[in-house]
Amino acid sequence: MHSQLVRPALALAAVASVLLTTGCMSMPANDQYSRHELMQRQTEEAGTILAFRHVRIQGEGSGVGALIGASAGGGVGSGIGKGRGASINAGLFGIAGAIVGGVVEDRLSQTDATELSVRLDTGKIMSVVVPGKLNFVIGEPVRVLSGQGYTRVVPAMPAQPAAAVVSSIVPATAR
Template sequence: MMEQTQKSRWRMLWLGMAVASAVLVSGCANQSASGSVYTYGQAQNEQIVRLGTVQSVRYVTIQSEQPSGFGGVSGAAVGGVAGSTIGGGRGNILATMGGAILGGLAGNAIENKTQKRQGIEITVQMDNGETRAIAQEADVMFTAGQRVRVLSGNGPTRVTPL
């Protein structure tokens, strides 16, 4: 009986690690806010191109609109499984519950951190006199006075260097 319980705990531990790995991999598949990344549906579609001059650039944080909750759930599962390997009787139950709570908190914190990206807000004086501000990932840097293209009409508006 004791050997069966130990095997069951190891299976649960491996299952928890597999779930956590899947969540970590899926967390890397966030949508991009880069001016250089197009979705498959946006490719080969016409865009409106307007020219302008960068007036200012400031750093912003771009955060995912809605956390998935997978971080907290998978963290709780892994923490609960890890906690269940500690002690016996009531101590085991408390360790399992504590592991699940702490794992859930840690998983949620990790998910929130991975959902944030460094961005920039680019204020552009368009050649027609209008002023536009566009936020996108900080993968291409711009400076005041730089000439740029503002692309729109096919999904998000993007700023690209001339």
């Protein structure tokens, strides 16, 4: 009887570890770039923050949670009863495990994001949802970077004297 309970407990521990690991994966932050974005042209527009609010990005189930939940539930159910009863329990617990596993995966894969409303210097108003809980100030000047299917909103860079700009572009050996 003891080994019949240990096996399902190990299966549940495996389910929990896989679901927790997938729950830690998220979208890249607004200040992170992927390798394929390097050296890619982006357009830049100046604007001002009109409004922002924190939102949640809905989780996307890959089916892994449901599959692991069904397997674990079936393992637990098969350890309850004998013969035909164990088979019926395995099926019922497998279905319940699939439902619970799918819900857990969905919840763990949700991420935080920020919906921004920006008035561009051209007068147009645009909205975009960016990953992470960002805190802007209403009226804050920003840069809207777009390209390769991405749009980012980042704080405007402070103005620099022309000499500082040139020295940051031209290598010291060329001066």
